Amino acid sequence: MADLFGNDAAPARDDAPREDAPLADRLRPRALGEVIGQEHLTGPKGAIGRMVASGKLSSMVLWGPPGTGKTSTARLLADAVGMRFVAISAVFSGVADLKKAFAEADRMAAAGRKTLLFVDEIHRFNRAQQDGFLPFVERGTVTLVGATTENPSFELNAALLSRAQVLILHRLDAEALGKLLDRAEALEGPLPLTDEARAALIASADGDGRFLLNQAETLYNANIDAPLGPAELGLFLQRRVAVYDKDREGHYNLISALHKSLRGSDPQAALYYLARMLTAGEEPLYVLRRLVRFASEDIGLADPQALTQCLAAKDAYEFLGSPEGELAIVQACLYCATAPKSNAAYAAQKAAFRSAKETGSLMPPQNILNAPTKLMKEIGYGAGYAYDHDADDGFSGDDYWPEEMEPQTYYAPVERGFERKVKERIAYWDNLRRERRDAS
Template sequence: MADLFTSAPTDIPAGPRPLADRLRPQRLGDVIGQEQVLGPDAPLGTMLASGSLSSLIFWGPPGVGKTTIARLLADETDLHFVQISAIFTGVPDLRKVFEAAKLRRQNGKGTLLFVDEIHRFNKAQQDGFLPYMEDGTILLVGATTENPSFELNAAVLSRSQVLILTRLDLADLERLAQRAEKDLDRGLPLDGHAREALLEMADGDGRALLNLIEQVAAWKVDGKLSTDDLTKRLMKRAVKYDKSGEEHYNLISALHKSVRGSDPDAALYWFARMLAGGEDPRYLARRITRMAVEEVGLADPQAQAVCLQSWDTYERIGSPEGELALAQALVYVALAPKSNAAYVGYKAAVVAAKSTGSTPPPSHIINAPTKMMKEQGFGAGYAYDHDAEDAFSGQNYFPDGMKRGVYYTPVDRGFERELKKRVDYFAGLRAKRAKN
């Protein structure tokens, strides 16, 4: 029964095995990268050494070895390996897998069930794994490119250890390229810069690199190809970027934090990454304007105006020229003096407003347009500030009985230095009027 999920159809004509299949590691020690998971003191290394392997969730991008590591784990622990995909597997299929695992267990053989794209199962389907995980019928190894915290239910997560697999770095990809050249029994016809460009095209995906290498190795060329030659012959891979998913939020967070940290170079990098992924420039215009309000604030009131002008410029001239206006606004905001004093003050005022409910303003600042309201004392005692000394009366504007709140505390940076002087000036006058 399990063979339905582990074996390839037999009616497909045999052909040359793809390079990625030929180079699939035969033991965990052959896996390139992922030392943070496979090393002697890393989680998997420790589990294997102690013989206490638990259910696992592999979280990472495509092409970093999730399926391979799961298969090798089954080999090293003498478990029967069953692979299914949540995209193609329904509840009836799962029942068959579990029944086969039960029979196998009765015969003294355990089952490692590898579930690719496990986040595609809904929460109810995920619950179906629980009894078989708990009684040892299966050792679950799930693979996902999505954040398990959001996509997997708490019950599955509580019974599993989440291991993060990372994209391969250039050194890892170079090792993989050398392994491929050894299998091909020849070097790639690329000069140094072109070779580096090929590694970068893989974007951290080992399987993608091997597919690219297979294409390059099939070319009949004389000498070494340059980077220009390579890019003309190969289509650059699309940037992995989900405009509505977690990657979107990760990148906008990186952009925002780069601006907050006054790093225009990092800000431009993340801005370019998002545009390359197909992000709507209008979304970025809105977020950059928000950064000006939230992170710069009154330390440089001009920042907000610069953002609005750049946004308007983009709307007038469109892409791709309009993105330059947004980039200029981004640099301006990143280099502007920072203050979130008004933002913090506003949030504190919101908290105070909610706690005081419908408390009315003090009667002396309530207008009295009718005779009855005047007889009730509304507006009585109001001091017109322009008639007061220094155009400042110092009267109370908070509700009667409410302790005066201090919500806006300007920082000693940028234009807020001047605002701080004004706040201190009026605070001094207020204290002076209170004594009188």
């Protein structure tokens, strides 16, 4: 795979790129200090900077979005400490390629030359293939530098992760992307853009430096006479699709952000993350399932209508389809964000389930057991049951807990929304229960 500056994963070379090479290749950095946007790693106090200063590299995994310089960083690392650079891609390589690379590294180690093995898209190797790296990393045959756009904790073996330092490359911000364009303009001349259109071009890159330089090259090749404004630029360049893998970390990050914005009663932020998911192609029914869950977990009886609103939104979406039905999802999202919050039902569920597992198969008291047969009646099932509706206030105050178990409190309503009334009712019944027990 190509790196931030257009290089294919191949051994380092000292010759300059050809004049007709892609712009990204011609702008690739020649030293670690030229890598843009990753100073937290490459600077003197960064992990990579310190390794280079000591002349000793440890195995590492470079984790970051596309176009942030993972391949360039690995290549320049090898140059900086005088190591042999070998690169393979998990997309195109198999076991035979790995065996060949390890065998050659063994031979070079015997001759006193250390090897930095760069593995692009390392998360695409299966678990068994990842395990195959371990003996060679442990005995120092290779210093492994893996690159991945996916969360290593999800995609890489724990054994491999324990032998490698995970270094996070940041998405390039507007300042870093602006520096890339400055370099391009120093080489090729001013871009045919107004200041506003230049800012729009940077925003469209979504943190991906390689994409930005490719777009800039398209503009240069078009021989545009008059500078384009934002509207003309939008017509000229295809709109970039948001980066969003529905089964990967981006999916979990956004749904987490949506959930926490709802919990924090911030309807504006919740709408933003909802829009991020839906415009990136998330399945609307998945979002609706999460809203239904939220209504039970974080609102509960503080506003019982929240669950009804979410289920109604699901019905409306299935009835109307997209895009009309998405307004119902927005309505449910806003209702949940602005509703009073309580996790009392959620906490009660966890506590009750834990208690049920701990107490096993305790029998309920006999007076509240059903007695459908004569034998069961004869042995006392249902005897002495107090029918609550026979009481003047519709409350018997009976004890419904197993004899071997003290009464428990799982559900503790909060002083918010409808649960305030629920709390008052429970307190009223608890008080009646105590009075009748004291009187008996």
